[in-house]
Amino acid sequence: METDPLITEPKRARERFEATHAEIRARIVLLDYRPGTKLSEALLAEEFAMSRTPMRRVLARLEDEGLLSSKHGVGTFVTNVEPEELGQVYRLRKELVLLQTSLDVVPPTPALVAQMQEIVARAKTLRITPCARDFSLLDQEMFLLLLDLTRNEPLRIMSKRLYFRTTRIWLQQVAGSETALLEEIDVFAREAAEILNALEIGDLDAVGHIRRGHISLSFARMSAERGSDPPANGYIR
Structure with missing residues (x-):
C-alpha cells in the first residue's frame, strides 16, 4: 500500500x-x-x-x-536567569516532582528500571572521568526518563519547560572547577541510586519525595548564598 x-x-x-x-x-x-x-x-x-x-x-x-x-x-x-526567577522556578519544581509520581501515573516497567540501572552505572563511571557536558546530558536523560512515570501531558510540558529553563545554571557554576564538578557528580550518583532502589520495589511515592528532597536541599544552599549567582557547590538542577 x-x-x-x-x-x-x-x-x-x-x-x-x-x-x-x-x-x-x-x-x-x-x-x-x-x-x-x-x-x-x-x-x-x-x-x-x-x-x-x-x-x-x-x-x-x-x-x-x-x-x-x-x-x-x-x-x-x-536569555539568562535572574536569581528571583530561579527561586520561583525551583519552588514550583519542588512541588511538581510529587505530581509526576502521583498524577496519572505509569507503573515503572522493567525497561525503565533497566535504563535507571544504566544511569546509576554511568554516574559511577563519570566519577572516574568527570566531564561537565557528559554530566549534563546524563542529568537530562534521568529527568526525561522519570517524566515517563506520568502520562499527564500538561504536567509533562510544564515540567520540561521549567527544567530546560534553568538547568544551565549549575553547568555554568561547575564547568570551570573539577572539584565542584566531582561534588555534584557524587550528589547525583547518590540521588540516582536512591531513586533506583525505590523504582525496583515500585514505590513511586518515595521516588517523588527523594527528588523533592534533593531539590529542596539545593535551593536551601542557593538561598544561603547572598549574591547574584547560586553557590558553586549547590546542585541546582
Whole structure:
C-alpha cells in the first residue's frame, strides 16, 4: 500500500521541526550558545536546510519557553536567569516532582528500571572521568526518563519547560572547577541510586519525595548564598 504524500509530508515537517527545536535547545542548555549570544535566523535556517518561516517558528517556541528573547530591530538573544526567577522556578519544581509520581501515573516497567540501572552505572563511571557536558546530558536523560512515570501531558510540558529553563545554571557554576564538578557528580550518583532502589520495589511515592528532597536541599544552599549567582557547590538542577 502506498503512503499518501499529503499525510506523510506534514508528519515529516513536524518531525523536522521537533528535531531542530531539540538541537537548538540542547546547544543553549549545554552552553554552546551562552547567555547573551545573538542568534541569526538566516544562518540557522541555512544550517538546518529549512526556510526562514519554520525556523522563525522554532525560535518563537524557544522564546516562549524562556530560552530566547527577541528585541525588535536588534535581534534574538539567549536569555539568562535572574536569581528571583530561579527561586520561583525551583519552588514550583519542588512541588511538581510529587505530581509526576502521583498524577496519572505509569507503573515503572522493567525497561525503565533497566535504563535507571544504566544511569546509576554511568554516574559511577563519570566519577572516574568527570566531564561537565557528559554530566549534563546524563542529568537530562534521568529527568526525561522519570517524566515517563506520568502520562499527564500538561504536567509533562510544564515540567520540561521549567527544567530546560534553568538547568544551565549549575553547568555554568561547575564547568570551570573539577572539584565542584566531582561534588555534584557524587550528589547525583547518590540521588540516582536512591531513586533506583525505590523504582525496583515500585514505590513511586518515595521516588517523588527523594527528588523533592534533593531539590529542596539545593535551593536551601542557593538561598544561603547572598549574591547574584547560586553557590558553586549547590546542585541546582
